Amino acid sequence: MGTEKATYRSFLLRLWQVEQNGDRLWRCSLEETGTCRQRNFADLEALFGYLSAETNVPPPAREETKR
DSSP states (O other), X not given: OTTSOOOOOOEEEEXXXXXXXXXXXXXXXXXXXXXXXXXXXXXXXXXXXXXXXXHTOOOOOXXXXXX
């Protein structure tokens, strides 16, 4: 990409569930296809935060859900 501003990025997203203290949680990994750099995330919110920061676009507001 050089010094040009990136206008296109491609990622491979992996999602899986784990059980922790009786709850089912989503774990995520994101691999950038151009560099093969992989990042792991403990939850979807962390993934969304990373993508938001990388694109300089704030994540959408989410309503809190009660169980």
